[in-house]
Amino acid sequence: xxxxxxxxxxxxxxxxxxxxxxxxxxxxxxxxxxxxxxxxxxxxxxxxxxxxxxxxxxxxxxxxxxxxxxxxxxxxxxxxxxxxxxxxxxxxxxxxxxxxxxx
Amino acid sequence: xxxxxxxxxxxxxxxxxxxxxxxxxxxxxxxxxxxxxxxxxxxxxxxxxxxxxxxxxxxxxxxxxxxxxxxxxxxxxxxxxxxxxxxxxxxxx
Numbered sequence: 001x002x003x004x005x006x007x008x009x010x011x012x013x014x015x016x017x018x019x020x021x022x023x024x025x026x027x028x029x030x031x032x033x034x035x036x037x038x039x040x041x042x043x044x045x046x047x048x049x050x051x052x053x054x055x056x057x058x059x060x061x062x063x064x065x066x067x068x069x070x071x072x073x074x075x076x077x078x079x080x081x082x083x084x085x086x087x088x089x090x091x092x093x094x095x096x097x098x099x100x101x102x103x
Numbered sequence: 104x105x106x107x108x109x110x111x112x113x114x115x116x117x118x119x120x121x122x123x124x125x126x127x128x129x130x131x132x133x134x135x136x137x138x139x140x141x142x143x144x145x146x147x148x149x150x151x152x153x154x155x156x157x158x159x160x161x162x163x164x165x166x167x168x169x170x171x172x173x174x175x176x177x178x179x180x181x182x183x184x185x186x187x188x189x190x191x192x193x194x195x196x
Contacts, residue, residue, distance in 0.1 A: 057106065085139055
């Protein structure tokens with residue numbers, strides 16, 4: 001394997017680690033808002049890291065520009081969707097979690 | 104370890120994280136939990152489609168994840184707006 005392939009494999013595996021950590025947070029957190037916190041940050045970072053790994057593997061070409069557009073769109077669209085969801089939850093009155101309550 | 108093995112391992116691990124997120128789809132207490140989990144699964148599937156395109160050595164299929172990302176984003180926004188207001192379009196009074 002070349003050096004650039006090692007760098008792209010490292011980027012991809014770090015992205016997979018962040019995605020699995022986000023999924024674990026979605027399962028384990030007690031509240032809707034905290035679950036959305038886990039889903040909004042970990043997944044965005046993981047997907048952008050994986051696509052960055054593919055860009056390093058591809059080199060400088062037309063496909064790499066398309067992958068850059070895809071990662072930029074994910075980086076722009078995922079927080080907007082998270083914000084819309086949390087605004088809908090707050091306006092319709094989803095209860096927040098207090099420390100004494102059970103999960 | 105070839106590069107295709109790395110792609111296969113990354114695809115399998117993304118599938119495992121999708122299956123972990125499916126738990127929240129089946130057993131979410133509110134509707135917004137299920138909507139959030141389906142949105143997260145959609146953005147994971149975008150990356151999974153890129154991985155599958157490189158795994159089958161047809162990386163020109165990158166157009167399909169681009170379109171799917173836009174459709175997933177619009178669907179999430181529309182359903183969140185519908186839950187927030189109770190209707191999609193209100194005429195001027």
